[in-house]
Amino acid sequence: MEEKRNILAVLIAGATNLGLTRMSEACGVSYDTLAWTQEWYVREETLREANTVLVNHHYKLELAKKFGGGTMSSSDGQRFPVRGKSLTARDMTVHGGRVLSTYTHVSDQWSTYGTKQIVPTTREGHYTLDEMLGNATDLPIHEHATDTHGATLMVNFGLFDLVGKVLTPPMRDLGRITMLRVDTPAVTSALYPHAGPLLADRWNEDLICGCYPDLLRMGGSLKFGEATASLIVGKWSAASRQNTLAAALKEWGRMRRTIHAARYLSDPVYRRKISRQLNKGESLHALRRDLHYAQQGTIVRPHLQDQTEQAWCLTTLTNAMITWTTEYYGMAIEELRAQGREVPDELLSFIAPGHRENINFFGFIEVDIEAKPNSPNWTTAGDRCGQPW
DSSP states (O other): OHHHHHHHHHHHHHHTTOOHHHHHHHHOOOHHHHHHHHHHHOSHHHHHHHHHHHHHHHHHSHHHHHHOOSOEEEEEEEEEEBOSOOTTOEEEGGGTEEEEEEEEEEETTSOEEEEEEEOTTSOGGGGTTHHHHTOOSSOOOOEEEEOGGGGOOHHHHHHHHHTTOEEOOOOOOGGGSOOEESSOHHHHHHHOTTTGGGOOEEOOHHHHHHHHHHHHHHHHHHHTTSSOHHHHHHHHHSSOTTOHHHHHHHHHHHHHHHHHHHHHHHOHHHHHHHHHHHHHHHHHHHHHHHHSOGGGGOBOOOSHHHHHHHHHHHHHHHHHHHHHHHHHHHHHHHHHHHTTOOOOHHHHTTOOTTOOTTOOOSSOOOOOTTSOTTSTTOOSSOTTOOOOO
């Protein structure tokens, strides 16, 4: 039991940015014990596995299925201030100093299945596909939404389609987007009198046909892990116009963007679904910010490995809270229905387990580690660790 307690204490110390020294003072476990536990048990691979278990458990909950089918996700970067020198941090005036970016992937069930530390000045669109292809959870992610920054590259639209995924970002400034047609302007305007003027450029089918085998090989390399999507996106985005394969990939991406833009423009339900998914990610940003409160939320670890481990601690604790809230909401719904209260299934999709009002961030917490999850004494903290929450 002491081993479990120590692991939970280290997890909370990393997620809340409290640090092992202050955690040792708060819960009475020696610093050496916590440091040894962190060295041997709390690493990126173990945190990923623990997070996968949490996401899979949450995916099986009946109430979680009302939030979404687990087929859609979104990703966005969150900036955290950094103290001291760090290879991953950059000075950004808009954020008030040196910051680094934590890029997270959130499912439509509110669970976070991917986390990556990136340099804040790099394009987030380079990393959009990485965590989806490396997804080890049971979530059948097929559709992915990003903000505009993550969808600026035509390469992403093409690569998503090549690996059997769909990129669905919100489309801004539709009047400035060059949409493709497959025939002459006269024929296109006759078939689509309203949309015809928007289809200003013709699709280069010959270019695609000539490079199609190479495009398929590129998609296969991604799916089988021979290359990372971030590497391919970065290389092909910077390639010159004379590179035939890069031009073909961007042309494929323009075609997929045209299809997405047409649906986005004509289907209000589709637009609302994308906006709702992006809002879930923003809500979890606020929850993570509140959890990461110690030292004014400033990261003091200078090395990428330590920062990555701390980010995964925060992701794991966030998912634990989402799972806890979903579990108890489900129990409350069953109790209300047992009392004869009417709780329509149509309303359950509007429940948001990512809110923070039910969480006591400051004070003392107690956990009965031996208790089962459905026990009233079960929570997600450490064994009587008296630290601020």
